[in-house]
Amino acid sequence: KQEVTQIPAALSVPEGENLVLNCSFTDSAIYNLQWFRQDPGKGLTSLLLIQSSQREQTSGRLNASLDKSSGRSTLYIAASQPGDSATYLCAVPLGGQNFVFGPGTRLSVLP
Amino acid sequence: GAVVSQHPSWVICKSGTSVKIECRSLDFQATTMFWYRQFPKQSLMLMATSNEGSKATYEQGVEKDKFLINHASLTLSTLTVTSAHPEDSSFYICSARWQGSNQPQHFGDGTRLSIL
Numbered sequence: 001k002q003e004v005t006q007i008p009a010a011l012s013v014p015e016g017e018n019l020v021l022n023c024s025f026t027d028s029a030i031y032n033l034q035w036f037r038q039d040p041g042k043g044l045t046s047l048l049l050i051q052s053s054q055r056e057q058t059s060g061r062l063n064a065s066l067d068k069s070s071g072r073s074t075l076y077i078a079a080s081q082p083g084d085s086a087t088y089l090c091a092v093p094l095g096g097q098n099f100v101f102g103p104g105t106r107l108s109v110l111p
Numbered sequence: 112g113a114v115v116s117q118h119p120s121w122v123i124c125k126s127g128t129s130v131k132i133e134c135r136s137l138d139f140q141a142t143t144m145f146w147y148r149q150f151p152k153q154s155l156m157l158m159a160t161s162n163e164g165s166k167a168t169y170e171q172g173v174e175k176d177k178f179l180i181n182h183a184s185l186t187l188s189t190l191t192v193t194s195a196h197p198e199d200s201s202f203y204i205c206s207a208r209w210q211g212s213n214q215p216q217h218f219g220d221g222t223r224l225s226i227l
Contacts, residue, residue: 034215043117043204043220044155089154091216099145099206099216101154 002027006090006102013080014110021075021105023090028068035064035075036089038104044089048075080109114138115207117219125227126197132190132222134205140185141207145216146178149202161188195226 003026013019023033032051036044048057048064050073056065063076073090087104114137122130134144143162147155159175161167161182169175177199179191188207192199202223206216 032215036218041202041221041223044206044218046215046217049215091155093216099157101156103154 002030002092002100004090004092004100004102006088006105008105009103010106010108012108012110015080015082017080017109018076018078019080019107021077021088021090021107023073023075023102025071025073025092025100028071030068030092033064033066033073033090033092035062035073036091038087038089040087047088077107080107082109082111084109115141115205115217115219117205117222119222120220121223121225123225123227124195127194130192130195130224132192132203132205132224134188134190134207134219136186136207136217139207139209139217141188142185142210143208144182144188145206145208146180146188146190147204147206149204149221155204158190192224195224197226200224200226 005024007022034049035047038044050057050066061078066073085108087106089101089104091099091101093099116135118133146158148158149155157170158173159167159169159180161180163182163185167180182188202221204221206218208214208216
């Protein structure tokens with residue numbers, strides 16, 4: 001059974017800091033890993049998708065890495081801004097169907 | 112980018128009524144759609160997976176007779192919560208994917224269901 005964990009559960013940083021969010025998964029047989037952002041009371045916005053053959057993906061100030069063998073992914077946010085405040089979720093599909101989500105990291109970037 | 116529209120965004124209704132939530136892929140054909148439920152301060156939990164033209168596959172513990180899913184076309188899936196009760200109050204989110212498992216899922220904005 002695939003289990004996804006994320007640390008830290010919550011993070012509060014001053015504006016401008018670089019930060020790293022961590023995601024771990026127990027079954028390395030994944031097709032890909034996706035990072036999402038969820039604002040309160042809203043749906044999910046896809047940030048980055050890393051295929052199993054890739055080691056990292058970059059989009060603007062975001063960089064996600066994937067190490068399948070160790071079952072880990074990190075999301076690096078550079079020069080954080082108050083608008084980055086949200087819950088960040090990582091998720092992996094298993095067997096082509098189930099999409100297992102981590103519990104999320106609640107990020108607060110203080111002005 | 113791919114857009115998934117979910118409607119309605121908020122529903123408040125009396126206990127015992129049935130509520131239908133629609134999930135539409137606006138600019139791509141969704142061969143697979145997923146329905147999730149999210150309780151406050153918790154992560155998303157998969158309820159069911161539906162492939163166009165087939166019966167939905169429900170996760171363990173999800174009552175298929177209570178949560179009716181129809182995926183009659185490549186752009187529309189519906190979730191009907193039958194005889195809803197207060198414990199069904201939650202945030203329901205759909206997602207859609209085109210073809211294979213290596214494709215990303217695109218999520219709707221969610222429906223907040225409140226049963227009085």
